[in-house]
Amino acid sequence: MFMNKNQKDVDQSDKVGSAMGSSAPKPTSMKGNKNPEQPQIPASSPLRTDDSSPLTTNVGQPIADDQNSLKAGERGPVLLEDYVLREKLQHFDHERIPERIVHARGAAAHGYFELYESLQDLTTAKVLTDTSAQTPVFVRFSTVAGSRGSADTARDVRGFAVKMYTPEGNWDLVGNNIPVFFIQDAIKFPDLIHAAKPEPDREIPQAATAHDTFYDFLSLTPESMHMLMWIMSDRTLPRSFGMMEGFGVHTFRLVNAAGKSTFVKFHWKPLLGVHSLVWDEAQQIAGHDPDFHRRDMWDSIKMGNAFEWELGIQTLSEEDEQKFDFDILDATKLWPEELLPVRRVGKMTLNRNPDNYFAETEQVAFNTTNVVPGIDFSNDPLLQGRNFSYLDTQLSRLGSPNFTELPINRPLVQVSNNQRDAQMRYTINKGRVSYAPASLDGHSPDEVTPARGGFTSYPERVNGPKIRARSQSFNDHYGQAKLFWNSMSGPEKEHIVKALQFELSMVETRAVRQRMVEHLGKVNDMLAAQVAAALGETMPESDASTKARGTADSVDGAKQLADATSPTTASGGVQQSKALSMENQPTSPKGRKVAILVAAGIDVNQVKQLQQALTKAGAMSEIVGPHLGMIAGDGGELEATKTLANASPALFDAVFVPGGKGAEALKKKGDAQVFLAQSYKHGKAIGVLGESVELLKKALPDGASLTKMGVVSGADAGKEKQAIQNFVDSVGTRHWSRTALEHVAA
Incomplete structure (x- = not known):
C-alpha cells in the first residue's frame, strides 16, 4: 500500500468521530466493558439531527413552512422559484438505490468481538492474536432470493455477513447459515441465481424456489445435491437470527509470522443453540408478521437480550491438504467435525440496534476481499470469483468507488492512498501529490513491509497449463448429501421429505420432476421413494424403496426414516455427524x-x-x-x-x-x-x-x-x-x- 506522507496530516479524529456519525463503531481495548460507548457527534456538528432540531433545507436554512407550496395566490399556480419544494421532491425522487441482486432483504446490528486465546501460532492478524482488544462489529443477516419486500420466513439460505473494524483495517467474513454451497465454480453463479429468481416471463414466484427453472437447473447440476439436502431441511427456516449458525463457507488461509500457511474454515456457533421453525409455521408467519426475524432481533436487543456467538475454527496443515477423500477447496463439501473438531476461540456479541436502517443496514458494503494481514485466500474457485463480484457489485449499487467512505463502511484506521475524486468524495486530501513515485513536497513512497505488518499474499507455488476444467477431486456429488441425510433424526428426515414433496409438486415439467427423483435415489432409496409416491412418479423398485412407500403416514414413520441410512463417500469415512442435527443443540427459554x-x-x-x-x-x-x-x-x-x-x-x-x-x-x-x-x-x-x-x-x-x-x-x-x-x-x-x-x- 502506498502512503503519502503529506496526506497523514488529515485529522483522523474527524474521520472517526464527526464525519462517521453515530453509526460509526469505536475502537476500544476495554475488555471488561460489555456495552462499549459508541462515538457521539458533537452538539455543534451539522451532521447531528434529532427531534429537537429545527426544520431546515439541506444546507441548513431554517424553513418557516414545509406544508404549503409557494403559489401565485391561494388558488394560483405553483411558482418555479419554490426551491424548498424542488429540493424536497428532488431528494425524495432519488432517495432509493438499486437493491442487492441477492441478499436484498436484511437486518443488522452493532456489537463487538473478543478473543479468548491468542492464535499467534497460526496468524499475525491482530484481531486473532490480541486478547485484550474489543473489536467493533456490524453484522447483517439476510435472505438470498427474495426482494426487499419479501417475507423474513421464506425457505432460503440466510446470509451471515460480519464486518470487523480491526486495527489493521476492515475484515469482512461474508458467509451464510449453511456451510456449503450449490456450485463449485463462480462462473455458474449467475445461472444459479437466474434459475432461483422469479421466472422472467411472469415474475413468479417471489422469494421461493418451488418452480420449474430452479429444479431444472438443479437436476442438471449434480454438484448441488448436498446443498439441496440443507435447503430442504429446517436449517433454512431459522427461529431467530440469534439461533442460527454462521459459516465462512470457503477455505481460507491463516499465515503466521514465519510465513507458514494453515488452511482454515470459520464458524459462528450461537450460544442459544441452533433452532428452527417448521414449514407450516413459516407460512403462517409470512402472513401474520413478514418482519418476524428483524422484529425479534430488534425487540430482543432493545430489552437487553444480546445475541451471542462463539467464533470457531477448523484448521488443516498444508501437508494434509489431500489427506481426505474430498477436496478441501470444494465449496460443496464441509469438513466433518468428527475429523477436524471446531476450536472455539472468541465470542461475538450484538447489543445495539442501528440508528438508521438506510444509512447503516442498506448502505453497508461487504467484500470478501476485505481481509487483514495474516488472513489470505485459498484456490477455491467459488471464492476467487466472489472476490471479483462483490467489489463490482458495490460500485454499481452505491454509485461510486468512494463507498468505503460512507460512515458504516469506513475503517477505524488511517486511510492513505493516491485515490482521488469520483462521485461523493468525502475526504479532503492536502497537497498536490496523488501519484507514485513522486518527489514533490518532500513526498516519497512509503510502503509497509510485511515485517512491519503490511499485507502480502501467501507465496504459494503454482504451476499448470491454462485450462477450463474442473479438478477430478471435485467429482463426488452425492457422498456428503448422504452424510447429511444419515445425520438427521427421524423428524428432521420427515421434514426434508415433506419439503421436497411440496417443492417438486410445484414443478410443472414432469421430466424435471423425474430427474430430481433419480438424483434423490442416489442419496437414499427411502427418501426418493416417498417423494416419488407423492408426485406420482416412478423409480426402480428395491427392498428399500418398496418398504418406503407409505412410511410417512405410518405411526412409526419417523423411526423408519431415522433408520434409513446410506453408505457415504467424500466424508473421510464419517457415516453420521452429530454436529449436523439440530436435535443435539442446547435449548433455553432465553430469547423465546x-x-x-x-x-x-x-x-x-x-x-x-x-x-x-x-x-x-x-x-x-x-x-x-x-x-x-x-x-x-x-x-x-x-x-x-x-x-x-x-x-x-x-x-x-x-x-x-x-x-x-x-x-x-x-x-x-x-x-x-x-x-x-x-x-x-x-x-x-x-x-x-x-x-x-x-x-x-x-x-x-x-x-x-x-x-x-x-x-x-x-x-x-x-x-x-x-x-x-x-x-x-x-x-x-x-x-x-x-x-x-x-x-x-x-
Whole structure:
C-alpha cells in the first residue's frame, strides 16, 4: 500500500468521530466493558439531527413552512422559484438505490468481538492474536432470493455477513447459515441465481424456489445435491437470527509470522443453540408478521437480550491438504467435525440496534476481499470469483468507488492512498501529490513491509497449463448429501421429505420432476421413494424403496426414516455427524416468546408469576385476549396487546393459559382451541392451570398427552409456582415424540 506522507496530516479524529456519525463503531481495548460507548457527534456538528432540531433545507436554512407550496395566490399556480419544494421532491425522487441482486432483504446490528486465546501460532492478524482488544462489529443477516419486500420466513439460505473494524483495517467474513454451497465454480453463479429468481416471463414466484427453472437447473447440476439436502431441511427456516449458525463457507488461509500457511474454515456457533421453525409455521408467519426475524432481533436487543456467538475454527496443515477423500477447496463439501473438531476461540456479541436502517443496514458494503494481514485466500474457485463480484457489485449499487467512505463502511484506521475524486468524495486530501513515485513536497513512497505488518499474499507455488476444467477431486456429488441425510433424526428426515414433496409438486415439467427423483435415489432409496409416491412418479423398485412407500403416514414413520441410512463417500469415512442435527443443540427459554391466553375472570396472580419467571429466564411474553386493552380478572387487570384474531401460535414458542373463571369463555372459542392444538402439533411447550385443563382436553384428540413431553397441566392449589417453573424450563424445546400428533386437526 502506498502512503503519502503529506496526506497523514488529515485529522483522523474527524474521520472517526464527526464525519462517521453515530453509526460509526469505536475502537476500544476495554475488555471488561460489555456495552462499549459508541462515538457521539458533537452538539455543534451539522451532521447531528434529532427531534429537537429545527426544520431546515439541506444546507441548513431554517424553513418557516414545509406544508404549503409557494403559489401565485391561494388558488394560483405553483411558482418555479419554490426551491424548498424542488429540493424536497428532488431528494425524495432519488432517495432509493438499486437493491442487492441477492441478499436484498436484511437486518443488522452493532456489537463487538473478543478473543479468548491468542492464535499467534497460526496468524499475525491482530484481531486473532490480541486478547485484550474489543473489536467493533456490524453484522447483517439476510435472505438470498427474495426482494426487499419479501417475507423474513421464506425457505432460503440466510446470509451471515460480519464486518470487523480491526486495527489493521476492515475484515469482512461474508458467509451464510449453511456451510456449503450449490456450485463449485463462480462462473455458474449467475445461472444459479437466474434459475432461483422469479421466472422472467411472469415474475413468479417471489422469494421461493418451488418452480420449474430452479429444479431444472438443479437436476442438471449434480454438484448441488448436498446443498439441496440443507435447503430442504429446517436449517433454512431459522427461529431467530440469534439461533442460527454462521459459516465462512470457503477455505481460507491463516499465515503466521514465519510465513507458514494453515488452511482454515470459520464458524459462528450461537450460544442459544441452533433452532428452527417448521414449514407450516413459516407460512403462517409470512402472513401474520413478514418482519418476524428483524422484529425479534430488534425487540430482543432493545430489552437487553444480546445475541451471542462463539467464533470457531477448523484448521488443516498444508501437508494434509489431500489427506481426505474430498477436496478441501470444494465449496460443496464441509469438513466433518468428527475429523477436524471446531476450536472455539472468541465470542461475538450484538447489543445495539442501528440508528438508521438506510444509512447503516442498506448502505453497508461487504467484500470478501476485505481481509487483514495474516488472513489470505485459498484456490477455491467459488471464492476467487466472489472476490471479483462483490467489489463490482458495490460500485454499481452505491454509485461510486468512494463507498468505503460512507460512515458504516469506513475503517477505524488511517486511510492513505493516491485515490482521488469520483462521485461523493468525502475526504479532503492536502497537497498536490496523488501519484507514485513522486518527489514533490518532500513526498516519497512509503510502503509497509510485511515485517512491519503490511499485507502480502501467501507465496504459494503454482504451476499448470491454462485450462477450463474442473479438478477430478471435485467429482463426488452425492457422498456428503448422504452424510447429511444419515445425520438427521427421524423428524428432521420427515421434514426434508415433506419439503421436497411440496417443492417438486410445484414443478410443472414432469421430466424435471423425474430427474430430481433419480438424483434423490442416489442419496437414499427411502427418501426418493416417498417423494416419488407423492408426485406420482416412478423409480426402480428395491427392498428399500418398496418398504418406503407409505412410511410417512405410518405411526412409526419417523423411526423408519431415522433408520434409513446410506453408505457415504467424500466424508473421510464419517457415516453420521452429530454436529449436523439440530436435535443435539442446547435449548433455553432465553430469547423465546410466550403467548398467554386470557379472558375476563382469569387468574391474574398466575399470569404475574409467569411473567416474572419468564423475565428472569430472559424470555418475552404477550397477553392475547378476546379484545385489545384492559381485561378484568381475579386479582386485578391485564392489558391484552394481541387478540385471537390477529395472533397466531406460529408467532410464539409456547402458550400458557392460567386458571380462573375466564377459562370457560376461552373453551367456547374455536380460535383458542386451534391455538393450543397447533402448539401441540408443532411440539411446543404448553401450560394450562386449574379450569383451563378442560380447554386443553377439548382442543386435543383422544390419546394426546396432557401431562408430559412439554405439557404442564392441572396443578393443584398451592403448587402453581412449581408448575409455572416447569413450564418455563420447557420453553424453547420441541417435543416431536408426542402422542397422537398425526390426529391433531390443526
